[in-house]
Amino acid sequence: MKRSITxxxxxxxxxxxxxxxxxxxxxxSKGSITFVVDEDLxxxxxxxxxxxxxxxxxxxxxxxxxxEGVPGDTHAIIARSFSDDEFFYTFTGKDVFFKTVVRAYAxxxxxxxxxxxxxxxxSQGFAxxxxxxxxxxxxxxxxxxxxxxxxxxxxxxxxTEETDWEQILSDFTxxxxxxxxxxxxxxxxxxxxxTGVTERITSQITLMETMKNYFDFxxxxxxxxxPNITLKGTPDDWQKVLDKTQQLEQYGMTEWINSLKPILxxxxxxxxxxxxQKFWKNMVKKNDPNKLIGGGCDFREPTQLDGWILxxxxxxxxxxxxxxxxxxSMPSERVYVDFKYQIIDIDDGSIKLExxxxxxxxxxxxxxxxxxxxxxxxxxxxxxxxxxxxxxxKSLVAKDNQQFSDGIQLRVRRVPDFLxxxxxxxxxxxxxxxxxxxxEWFYNLQIDxxxxxxxxxxxxxxxxxxxxxxVVFRIxxxxxxxxxxxxxxxxxxxxxxxSDINPDDIKTKTxxxxxxxxxxxxxxxxxGVIEITxxxxxxxxxxxxxxxxxxxxDDMGPLMGATVCEIDENGRIIEATITDNNGKFTMKxxxxxxxxxxxxxxxxxxxxxxxxxxxxxxxxxxxxxL
Numbered sequence: 001m002k003r004s005i006t007x008x009x010x011x012x013x014x015x016x017x018x019x020x021x022x023x024x025x026x027x028x029s030k031g032s033i034t035f036v037v038d039e040d041l042x043x044x045x046x047x048x049x050x051x052x053x054x055x056x057x058x059x060x061x062x063x064x065x066x067x068e069g070v071p072g073d074t075h076a077i078i079a080r081s082f083s084d085d086e087f088f089y090t091f092t093g094k095d096v097f098f099k100t101v102v103r104a105y106a107x108x109x110x111x112x113x114x115x116x117x118x119x120x121x122x123s124q125g126f127a128x129x130x131x132x133x134x135x136x137x138x139x140x141x142x143x144x145x146x147x148x149x150x151x152x153x154x155x156x157x158x159x160t161e162e163t164d165w166e167q168i169l170s171d172f173t174x175x176x177x178x179x180x181x182x183x184x185x186x187x188x189x190x191x192x193x194x195t196g197v198t199e200r201i202t203s204q205i206t207l208m209e210t211m212k213n214y215f216d217f218x219x220x221x222x223x224x225x226x227p228n229i230t231l232k233g234t235p236d237d238w239q240k241v242l243d244k245t246q247q248l249e250q251y252g253m254t255e256w257i258n259s260l261k262p263i264l265x266x267x268x269x270x271x272x273x274x275x276x277q278k279f280w281k282n283m284v285k286k287n288d289p290n291k292l293i294g295g296g297c298d299f300r301e302p303t304q305l306d307g308w309i310l311x312x313x314x315x316x317x318x319x320x321x322x323x324x325x326x327x328x329s330m331p332s333e334r335v336y337v338d339f340k341y342q343i344i345d346i347d348d349g350s351i352k353l354e355x356x357x358x359x360x361x362x363x364x365x366x367x368x369x370x371x372x373x374x375x376x377x378x379x380x381x382x383x384x385x386x387x388x389x390x391x392x393x394k395s396l397v398a399k400d401n402q403q404f405s406d407g408i409q410l411r412v413r414r415v416p417d418f419l420x421x422x423x424x425x426x427x428x429x430x431x432x433x434x435x436x437x438x439x440e441w442f443y444n445l446q447i448d449x450x451x452x453x454x455x456x457x458x459x460x461x462x463x464x465x466x467x468x469x470x471v472v473f474r475i476x477x478x479x480x481x482x483x484x485x486x487x488x489x490x491x492x493x494x495x496x497x498x499s500d501i502n503p504d505d506i507k508t509k510t511x512x513x514x515x516x517x518x519x520x521x522x523x524x525x526x527x528g529v530i531e532i533t534x535x536x537x538x539x540x541x542x543x544x545x546x547x548x549x550x551x552x553x554d555d556m557g558p559l560m561g562a563t564v565c566e567i568d569e570n571g572r573i574i575e576a577t578i579t580d581n582n583g584k585f586t587m588k589x590x591x592x593x594x595x596x597x598x599x600x601x602x603x604x605x606x607x608x609x610x611x612x613x614x615x616x617x618x619x620x621x622x623x624x625x626l
Contacts, residue, residue, distance in 0.1 A: 023035070023273060023274060023275065024036035024275060024277055025273055025275070026228055027230075028273060030234075031193060031194070031232060031233060031234055032230060032231070032232055032233075033230070033231055033270065033271060033273060033275075034228050034229065034230040035228060035229060035270060035273075035275040035277075035280075036227075036228055036275075036277065037227065037228055037229055037275075037277060037280040037281055037283075038227065038277075038281055041108040041227050042108065043107070043108050043109075043373065044106065044107040044108050050089050050103070050107075050366075050368050050375075051368055051370050051373075053089060054087040054088055054089055054368060055087065055088070055089070055090045055365075056084050056085070056086070056087055057080075057082040057083050057084045057085065057086040057087075058084040059090060060082065060088065060090050060364055060365050060380075061077065061080065061082075061382065063090050064334070064360060064364060064382060065384075066411075076384060076385035077382060077383070077384050077385075078158060078159065078163075078357065078383040078384060078385055079163065079165055079382070079383040080380065080381065080382040080383070081197075081198045081201070081379075081380040081381045081382075082364065082378075082380045088365040088366055088367045088368065088378055089365055089366040089367075089368050089375075090364075090365045090366075091365070091366070093329050094329070094332035094333055094334050094362070094433075095313075095329050095330035095331070095332065095333050095363075096333055096362075096363035096364065096365060096366065096377060096378075097117065097121060097333050097363045097377045098309070098313065098330040098333070099366075100363075100366045100375050100377045101283065101284060101309055101377075102284055102305065103366075103375065104375045105283070105284040105285070107373075108227055109227070109373045109374060109375050110227055110228055110229075110230065110369075110372055110373060110374035110375070111229055111230075111374065111375050111376075112230050112232065112374055112375065112376035112377075113229065113230070113231060113232070113377075114192075114194050114199075114231075114232045114233055115190075115192040115194055115195075115232075115233045115237040115238055115240070115241050116190050116192060116194055116195055116199040116202075116203070116379070117363075117377055117379070118241055118264075118267070118312070119190055119192070119203065119241050119244065120190070120199075120202055120203060120206060120333075120362070120363075120379065121312040121313070121333065122241075122244075122245055122248075122260065122312065123188050123203060123206045123207075123210070124206060124209075124331075124332075124333060124335060124362070125256070125312065125313065125314040125318070125331075126188075126210065126248055126251070126253065127206055127209045127210040127335060128314065128315065128316045128331060129251075129252070129253050129256075129314065129316060129317065129318050130210050130211075130213070130251070131209075131210075131212070131213065131316060132316035132317060133252070133316075134213035134214070137251060137252065138214070140181065140250070140251055141180055141181060141184060141211075141214065141251070142179065142180055142181065142214045143181065144179075144214070147213070147214060147215060147216050148179060148214065148215050148216070149215070149216050149218055150172065150175045150176065150179065150215045150216065150217055150218065151175075151218040151219070151220050152168060152171035152172055152175060152218075152219055152220070153171075153219075153220050154168060154219055154220070157343070158219060158341050158355075158357070158383075159341070159355065159385070165201065165383065166197055166200075166201060168219060169200075169201050169204040169205065170204070172204065172208060172217060173185055173189055173204050173207060176207060176208070176211055176215070179215070180211070180214075182250070183247070184210075184251075185207060187244050187247045187248065188203060188206060188207040188210060189203050189204055189207060190202070190203035191240075192233055192237040192240060192241075193233055193234050193236070193237050194232050194233045194237060198379055198380060198381065199379055201361065201381050202361040202362065202379045202380070202381055205335055205337055205359045205360075205361035205381060206335050206361065206362075208335075208337040208339075208359065209335035209336070209337050212337060212338075216339075216340070217337065217338075217339035217340070218339060218340045218341075218342060219339060219340070219341045219342070219357075220342050220344055229270070229275075229280055230374070231267065231270055231271050233271065234271065235268060235271040235272045237271070238264070238267045238268045238270075238271045239268050241264055241267065242261070242264040242265065242267075242268060245257060245260055245261070245264060246261070252318070253314075253318040255318065256311075256314050256318040256319075256320065259311050259320065260311055260312075261557070262557070262558060262559075262560040262582065262583070263308050263311060263560075265556055265557060265560075266279045266280075266560065266561075268556070274621070276560075276561050276600065278561045278563070278578065279308075279560065279561045282307050282308060282561070283307045283308060283309050284305055284307040284309055285304075285305055285306060285307050286306050286307055304323050304324070304325060305323060305324055305325070306322060306323040306324075310322070310323075310324060313330040313331050314331075315331060332362070332433070333362045333363040334360060334361065334362030334363065334364075335359075335360070335361055335362055336358060336359070336360055337358065337359040337361075338356060338357070338358050338359075338386065339356075339357055339358075339359065340354055340355070340356060340357070341354070341355045341356075341357050342354050342355075355385060356385070356386040357383060357384065357385055357386060358383070358384050358385075358386050359381065359382070359383055360381060360382040360383075360384070361379075361380070361381040361382075362379065362380075362381075363377050363378065363379055363380075364378055364379065364380040365378045365380075366378060407425070407426055407427020407428060407429065407449065408425060408427065408428050408429070409429045409431070410428075410429070410430055410431070411431045411433065412430060412431070412432060412433070413432070413433050413434050414437065415430065415437075415438060415439055415442055419442070419445065420441045420442075420444075420445070422445065423446070424446045424448075425445065425446065425447045425448070426448045426449065427448065427449045428447050428449070428450050428451070429450075429451040429452075429453070430450075430451070430452050430453070430454075431453040431454065432452070432453065432454030432455070433454075434454070434455075435454065435455050435456065436452060436454040436455065436456035436460060438460075438464065443467045447468060448470070449470060449472075450464075450468045450470065450471045450472070451471070451472045451473075451474065452464065452471060452472075452473055452474070453473075453474040453475075454474075454475075455475065456473070456475065461473055485511075485527050485528035485529055485530050486527070486528070486529045486530070487501075487529075487530050487532065488529060488530070488531045488532065489501070489532045489533075489534065490532070490533060490534055498530065501532065505534045506532055506533075506534060507533045507534055508531075508532070508533045509530065509531070509532050509533075510530070510531040510532075511528065511529070511530055511531075512528060512529040512530075512531065513528050546588070546589040546590075546592065546610070547586060547587070547588060547589060548586070548587055548589045548596065548610065548611070548615065549584070549585060549586040549587070549614050549615070550584070550585060550614040550615025550616060550617060551579070551582070551583045551584050551585075551614070551615070551616055551617070552564070552579050552583050552585065552598055552600070552615075552617045552619060553583050553616075553617070553618060553619070554603065554618065554619045554620075554621070555618075557583070558579070558582050558583025558584070559579060559583050559600055559603075559619060560579055560580065560582075560583060561578050561579060561600070562578060562579040562583070562585075562598060562599070562600040562619070563576065563577075563578055563598070563599045563600070564576065564577050564578065564579065564585045564587055564596065564597075564598050565596070565597045565598075565599075566587070566589050566590060566591075566594050566595075566596065566597075567594060567595045567596075567597045567607070568591065568594050569593070569594070574590050574591070574594060575587055575588050575589065575590065589610060592610045593610075594610065595607050595608065595609065595610075596608040596609070596610065596615070598617050598619070600619055603619040603620060603621055604619070604620045604621075606619065
């Protein structure tokens with residue numbers, strides 16, 4: 001079995017392949033390409049296969065509302081993009097896309113991706129950043145202070161009649177464009193050859209999420225009464241994803257955008273039939289993609305993920321993790337936008353009725369192809385009527401008063417205001433999706449048993465404990481990288497401390513930093529590397545070594561993952577490394593008489609002489625007919 005990639009929208013698939021060309025292309029058609037990612041992978045047998053665990057659209061809807069902490073008996077769904085008759089796989093949590101990719105790699109499944117999926121992820125990352133820096137960015141985005149009402153009109157009652165939500169969302173997009181600077185509305189809105197109604201609405205709701213600190217949204221009704229990857233979409237679609245991403249640079253987040261550029265260039269190259277196999281192997285886990293979990297691909301064991309897919313999940317400050325346990329959750333892949341629905345009396349202009357509504361959009365589940373085993377992340381959207389505070393309070397009080405009840409349990413980003421109206425609570429459990437923050441009024445509540453889950457400092461815990469002595473804290477493990485450098489002793493990794501090594505035993509010590517460390521040791525060297533040779537390691541005199549460095553690029557820019565080797569006179573590889581995200585490399589070089597060989601899939605291999613100055617290598621494409 002070959003792990004491969006099809007680029008149609010962008011489909012990442014692992015399937016049996018019987019024929020391929022020298023570039024690893026399995027299949028190519030208009031708007032789609034499938035290419036090999038990893039050779040000879042056998043399907044992983046699962047006691048509970050995904051194909052036998054598909055859930056209905058109704059079940060998926062319940063999960064979406066559950067993840068948001070909405071009481072199950074108080075919501076009213078007005079519209080949604082998926083029906084009860086649709087069946088797909090559902091994951092617990094709001095990071096469906098990330099879990100789908102990891103599952104595909106763990107079980108050697110094909111994966112289908114599209115420009116719309118990747119662009120929504122990038123847009124959501126941008127929205128988180130704008131939400132956290134709204135006032136800093138105000139002058140770049142809008143010309144007004146505070147929040148402006150943006151109203152669109154409907155000729156049907158949203159609560160009782162079939163509504164054209166596609167038109168309503170398009171109207172909101174147009175109004176946002178009219179009241180913002182530049183082309184931010186057009187940039188965020190998906191407009192690829194693969195974009196359908198669901199994908200476009202999802203991107204438009206993401207746009208509204210991005211702008212929620214600058215506008216209140218109102219609808220007015222005038223009442224007279226990995227084996228292979230398949231990329232869907234054309235090369236132009238993938239180039240547009242790159243272009244749209246680069247347009248976001250003007251709003252800040254330069255470091256994050258720069259980290260995405262080389263990744264998106266690989267999507268463009270792959271869509272043109274020139275996939276970089278090493279790059280796609282590193283999607284989830286670098287260096288050892290076949291060892292996703294411990295010594296194999298068993299999804300049920302914990303492991304560290306360090307692939308480039310993590311770059312699509314920045315936090316609110318635009319910072320991404322370099323590695324994370326596969327059991328961890330990524331930032332939410334769904335957005336939630338509140339808006340008001342007003343029925344206006346056409347005679348006097350008064351508001352006859354105002355109803356709070358909410359839009360939910362993003363990734364909702366995973367489609368599973370029962371024949372190819374391919375996984376396709378599924379996007380969707382929901383419109384629901386939000387509960388009034390009175391309805392929610394009655395429901396919560398009733399639950400809290402039930403005998404043998406677990407009390408009130410809420411999964412929240414912020415503490416809801418309606419809790420301040422509860423005179424007494426027997427049991428309250430708050431699970432925060434972000435950092436724990438309690439408003440001042442919360443400390444005045446009378447709570448018999450309080451449980452708080454989420455990330456919080458010791459100072460916050462002390463403050464809460466003073467007001468609620470019986471509080472129970474549940475702190476998740478922090479996703480923080482170890483900042484200690486890696487230690488290599490006599491060519492092998494040393495897992496102790498540097499102070500554990502007797503200084504008298506050290507013959508040589510070399511410190512590698514930044515790019516020099518990661519070029520040789522990959523992600524494991526991100527915090528620097530200390531290379532130590534001991535006196536008893538060898539009785540032979542040490543040989544002389546040199547260092548070469550430079551950048552590898554093509555006409556589009558730096559090439560990530562190009563192979564750089566030192567080749568002796570017999571054609572043997574003496575040293576080897578790959579270029580980083582910026583196309584740069586640093587490598588030890590043993591013999592000045594040896595050659596430097598640089599190769600990259602789809603480009604002519606170059607053989608160069610040793611030189612002291614930095615290399616600036618421009619790769620030329622091969623003429624390959626598919």
